[in-house]
Amino acid sequence: MTQKLPPGWRTTRITRALGIDLPIVLGPFGGASSTALVARVSSAGGLGSFGAYSLSGQRIVQVAAEIRALTDRPFAFNLWVPHDGSDEYRPTADEFARHLAPLQPYFSELGVEVPERPDRFFPDFTEQFEAVLEARPAALSFVYGAPPPTLVERAKEQGITLVGTASTVAEAVFLERAGMDVVVASGFEAAGHRVSFLAAAEDSLIGSLALVPQVVDSVRVPVVAAGGIASGRQLAAVLVLGADAAQVGTAFLATDESAISDPHRAALFSERATHTALTRAFSGRLARGIPNEFSQQVATGSQPVAPFPLQSWLMGRLKQAAIAQGRSELISLWAGQSAGMIRFRNAAEVIDDLVAEADRLLG
Numbered sequence: 013m014t015q016k017l018p019p020g021w022r023t024t025r026i027t028r029a030l031g032i033d034l035p036i037v038l039g040p041f042g043g044a045s046s047t048a049l050v051a052r053v054s055s056a057g058g059l060g061s062f063g064a065y066s067l068s069g070q071r072i073v074q075v076a077a078e079i080r081a082l083t084d085r086p087f088a089f090n091l092w093v094p095h096d097g098s099d100e101y102r103p104t105a106d107e108f109a110r111h112l113a114p115l116q117p118y119f120s121e122l123g124v125e126v127p128e129r130p131d132r133f134f135p136d137f138t139e140q141f142e143a144v145l146e147a148r149p150a151a152l153s154f155v156y157g158a159p160p161p162t163l164v165e166r167a168k169e170q171g172i173t174l175v176g177t178a179s180t181v182a183e184a185v186f187l188e189r190a191g192m193d194v195v196v197a198s199g200f201e202a203a204g205h206r207v208s209f210l211a212a213a214e215d216s217l218i219g220s221l222a223l224v225p226q227v228v229d230s231v232r233v234p235v236v237a238a239g240g241i242a243s244g245r246q247l248a249a250v251l252v253l254g255a256d257a258a259q260v261g262t263a264f265l266a267t268d269e270s271a272i273s274d275p276h277r278a279a280l281f282s283e284r285a286t287h288t289a290l291t292r293a294f295s296g297r298l299a300r301g302i303p304n305e306f307s308q309q310v311a312t313g314s315q316p317v318a319p320f321p322l323q324s325w326l327m328g329r330l331k332q333a334a335i336a337q338g339r340s341e342l343i344s345l346w347a348g349q350s351a352g353m354i355r356f357r358n359a360a361e362v363i364d365d366l367v368a369e370a371d372r373l374l375g
């Protein structure tokens with residue numbers, strides 16, 4: 013009796029390296045990842061990724077245990093490399109007060125206590141890295157560069173597959189040289205932050221159709237295409253361009269399993285999702301989302317923006333109250349350029365649709 017083999021497109025260098033069934037990666041969502049969504053994508057045969065940049069080491073270890081209680085399949089963590097010294101950023105009291113001042117009216121309106129200057133804004137990268145080593149996920153992906161060689165070595169000794177994220181060909185080459193086993197080519201269609209680290213984000217804006225084949229031709233390691241992939245047509249297209257997997261963000265972000273707020277999810281399913289724009293408004297770093305009143309004020313210059321990580325931290329202090337009070341004009345509505353295509357409210361439907369369409373086109 014002959015066994016029915018799966019269509020060839022499902023087996024790539026990445027699925028073989030990670031022991032997964034489908035060349036589909038769930039994009040990590042720093043601040044909006046959920047263990048339920050990660051486990052759902054991994055259990056369905058893809059690679060679930062948890063965005064952990066805002067988590068303490070202790071919390072990272074807990075999250076790994078929570079994911080393992082839901083699935084025994086491989087999954088990944090994602091961290092932000094403090095490439096520009098952001099880990100060390102300590103504004104003086106004067107600087108802190110100056111950057112806080114333009115946001116004071118929002119603290120008053122929302123009834124949120126004006127915050128004191130903290131000792132640090134986000135958990136220490138080395139502490140996070142050590143926790144990931146302890147948690148031993150199948151893969152660890154990074155944005156904003158690669159960690160130092162000693163840390164790369166230690167992760168490799170643990171058998172963890174290391175993944176770097178490039179927004180340009182030069183960054184892809186840099187990441188391969190830095191020891192990354194896989195490179196994500198992140199086109200400017202993608203939701204969330206533009207993760208450039210060799211040149212300014214504004215000077216590193218390349219669409220996936222141009223970026224993916226040039227990265228594939230420039231590195232030997234397998235490439236994951238990210239940015240604008242929300243259908244089986246687009247998955248098939250990036251595999252044809254030479255990618256070994258597709259990383260899908262927005263289409264999964266919109267599902268009920270993701271940890272975004274109700275107004276964010278509502279915006280993703282509304283007419284507004286057909287237009288996205290890049291803004292520094294919510295974090296001090298360039299990122300793509302659905303424009304709202306706050307990002308428009310920044311765009312017109314009437315609202316100043318503090319540097320990262322201070323702006324991110326300050327807006328984070330307002331977020332829960334803004335959501336509770338229905339003030340979605342004050343929260344980031346991250347979305348990619350294919351947001352206008354999304355249709356499904358649960359992750360299994362997203363995967364089934366991606367696979368069925370890719371089967372039809374490539375099977």
Ligand SMILES: Cc1cc2nc3c(=O)[nH]c(=O)nc-3n(C[C@H](O)[C@H](O)[C@H](O)COP(=O)(O)O)c2cc1C
Binds near residue numbers: 044153204261
């Ligand atoms: C809310 C949100 C948070 C994100 N956070 C991260 C992150 O922490 N690390 C990362 O590598 N990518 C992050 N991304 C990018 C996604 O993982 C993914 O690469 C991107 O959404 C793919 O493009 P698409 O949205 O067009 O599918 C984030 C995206 C969103 C929407």
